[in-house]
Amino acid sequence: MTTAKRSYPHARLDAQVVEIPVTARSDMRVAARIYADATLWDQIRRDRSVDQLVNVATLPGVESPVLAMPDAHEGYGFPVGGVAAFRAGDGIISPGGVGYDINCGVRLLASGLPAAVVRPQLGALMHELGRSIPSGTGRGGRLDLDPAGLDRVLAAGSRALLDREMATVDDLLHTEAGGSLAAADPDAVSDRARQRGHDQLGTLGSGNHFVEVQEVESVFDDTAAEAMGLRAGDCVVLIHTGSRGLGHQVCTDYVRAMDAVMRRAGIVLPDRELACAPFGSPEGQRYFGAMCAAANFAFANRQAITHAVRRAFRQTFAADATLEVVYDVAHNMAKLETHHGRELVVHRKGATRAFGPAHPETPPRYRAIGQPVLIPGSMGTASYVLVGTDAALDLSFGSCCHGAGRAMSRHAARTAQSGAEVRRGLEARGIVVTGAGNRELAEEAPHAYKDVDRVVDVVHDARLARRVARLVPVGVLKG
């Protein structure tokens, strides 16, 4: 964009953290910290993510510091990979701080099947997954909900699928917030959002969304891996999607509404996309209720896809093939949480919650190890399973990175390598790719992203999360 990128005074605190002091710009209220080693810091500074993070540091009620994770890149309003906490009493909530894909997130399923068993049937499995999980252009899914059914999903999330026998109690136990945010207010979701979402439950969407069959390539922490049911050489399934058109419309509706609130109140922001409202105001509460309802839709969406994945495994392998939910975690969300004795609205935009063993919201099964943290890499590269740490509560409001993070624009990625070349490269490594055109493949090629191994090294060394296992792709269903 034509807006000039600024540079700011900064100091490296240690090998993983750079700080921009509160004095760097006159309107900053708190300091900004970027988790990045020297290489990632150079990459992050190439775009406007740092400008965007500094803008966030100017918002009312912000707690110190605002944070960028090592996968950070330029977004709109907040940077992607950004974490910012605002006091519930005198702070704000911002739709742009959550993003358009509300509760975009990741779910990991453990199959218990060795890769040696899965690989010979991989073609059939990927065909069945592609047939049963609509992807790409937003074709209606398997679940076309009537208004009452959609209301139940918005109010109860994954829990609404128990009655349809598409979810189990165990699934809910291993989903962030039990897959159901109690603060959801279906009445705050517009008719337009409902119209966009009513036939999209169980669909992937497009962009960087996917279902990947992966192999556990290596285990770094035997105890944690065992608690999660992960064994080296076994196949797992990673699902990455969000709230689809319903969530996009909720964000659109409330950015517009809050833009008007800003004008009425005479509040001037450094970026209009940071439009926000006091958390306690009627507008802030209404957005929070709508956002939680959209997040419930996203939890239910990943649950519906889980149901389809289980069916595909049963059809391909054995009628008793089961897949257990290891964990499901959001990376676009605002949550009301208590940190350092204060009630805060923690915005994680392209960032993952990473609570340690001591946190009461960590599920009983993981109390000895910490909450699982799922970090998908770019298509064709590794993904990681980590666990949250108690240290992260002090360092990052219990937050961690969410992926590799883009390093190259979609146009530049298409110019660098054609989709056909990307496909051939993946197939040469034995990876079956389905559901994507050459354009999408080119845009999501590994070279368009940062090095996920380096990103994970930073969060591990900074004690935001701890490495448990490295996963490599076997089959990719692209959105």
Added chain:
Amino acid sequence: MSSRHEFIPHVAEVAWRLTADTVPELYAEACVALGQMLVAEAGDDGPAGERVLTLAAADAEALLVDLLNELIYLAEAARWAPRSARAEQWDAGNLTMRLTGVRLRCAPSRIKSATHHALHLTTTDAGAVAEVILDV
């Protein structure tokens, strides 16, 4: 200056620079540009009639975002994308567009929304220029 749009660099999203002789013509160009992206993604099944959109917003920039978001909604909910557009009435806070469009083969999902981020709409003696980012 004739109306045109170009893609400008953004690491993750789609960013446009739109230029036209006048602000109403710039709105029309934005409609056509978005229609082209939607048809490229979803394909089209031929003409699908005319629509008239009437919008009100705080200023000319917000009108541009609202217009694009209206079309994104129509594409997903009604499988309709614009092929040509003309502004029938415009002032700083109000806009009436008459559009002809096509029926999309399926509902597109690539573009989530038009954003207010780094949004600019300026007018000079040479014409109107806007930059807008679409979340994809």
